[in-house]
Amino acid sequence: GQEGARHRLGRGLGEILRSLTIEQSLRRVVIAGGDTSSHALGEMGVDALTIRMPLPASPGSPLCVAHARVKAIDGLEVALKGGQVGTDRYFSAIRDGLGG
Structure with missing residues (x-):
């Protein structure tokens, strides 16, 4: 209920994800939540x-490639999962590169 809390939460999650991506040399991530x-x-x-x-079973939420100023982030595969998008297998399909 605090003004701007969801924006601060999204930015904080981005900071954590950036750190993890760099420290762990991640090559694929999923971020859940549209505004987030x-x-x-x-x-x-x-x-x-x-x-x-494209993920045929999850229209509107394809696996993407990030283009970034930060070398460790540039080329990162990113899937953005919003709201009701995706099947029950969405996260495992992204992890496994199965496209659905």
Whole structure:
């Protein structure tokens, strides 16, 4: 119920994800939540996304490639899962690169 809390939460999650991505050399991540995703991507230094692989069972939430100023983030595969998008297998399909 605090003013701006959801924005601070999204930015904080982006900071954590940026740190984990760099420290653990992650190559693929999923960010859940529409507004959260935009704040997190901004905090990670992502300037643009391009589609790498559409997910037929999850329209509107493809696996993307991040283009960023931060070398460790540039080329990172990112899936943005918002609201009711995706099947029950969404997260495991992204993890396994199965596209659905």
